[in-house]
Amino acid sequence: MSFHHSIPCPDCGSDILIESTQLLSGGSFRCSNVNCTVAISLDDPKSVSTVTSAFEKFEKLKEESLSQAQNTD
């Protein structure tokens, strides 16, 4: 399961759409406004592992929330 989210462009502030799976695999995302790309720094393994762990926890939380909602009735 992947997430779509947006982060602000460090240069112009407009939204850059990112996708979690591509982000973790080192993919870069282009700002549609200015000619720049952003990506997670693979030189920093701690950042990658932190984001991976956070995404996994978030996915689990989402599944739990959905199952809670379905059990409401």
Next chain:
Amino acid sequence: MTGLVSMAQQFSGLPIKSLISAPLNAATDANGRMARSQTQFMLSTCFDKDSGGQLTPIMITFKMTRSVVKPDGTAGTPVELQFDLPLLTIIPLNSLAVDDVKVHFEMEVKSSHSTDKETSKEQSLAASADITAKYNAGLFSVEAHASVSYDSKSKSSTKEHYEASNQAKYEVDVHAGQLPLPKGVTTIIDAFTKNVAPIMLKPESSTTTTTTDG
């Protein structure tokens, strides 16, 4: 018709309040649980807590690459810049919650009553009599004939038909969707997000002082 059930009476005993409020209460409870679990997730995953209880956002390192065009129009070496981004800003934290509860209640009470009464009377009674009388009186003679007949038949039948059916259906549809984040959380994320842009330091300007005499 006395054989039909009273519709108003059929619906009067229904626990309408419970039927509607029970799923809504359950949805509210579920929303509360989901909100608490998301808050816990945000605080435990996106922040570091020091010994004094101070929360510090966990930062992750991103790199930004910009292409460079030289004055002569040729492509230069792309410039790479590293910047830190709070983890909080890249997780799509939207409040997951039950946003739609539909309660369908259908109840059908069918009642029909029909009476088929068929009465036919047919009596059969047959009787016949022949009477002959003769009387002679000198020159005169009287002769009388009489005949009596009676026929009657009787038949009776009654049909009655009664039909009644009840049907009840109770459906609760619950849909979980994403609700907008609370204003406070949005403000925190916005504050972090705005700080993503690097602070550009201006080159120190060299000031020249010229003195003119005269």
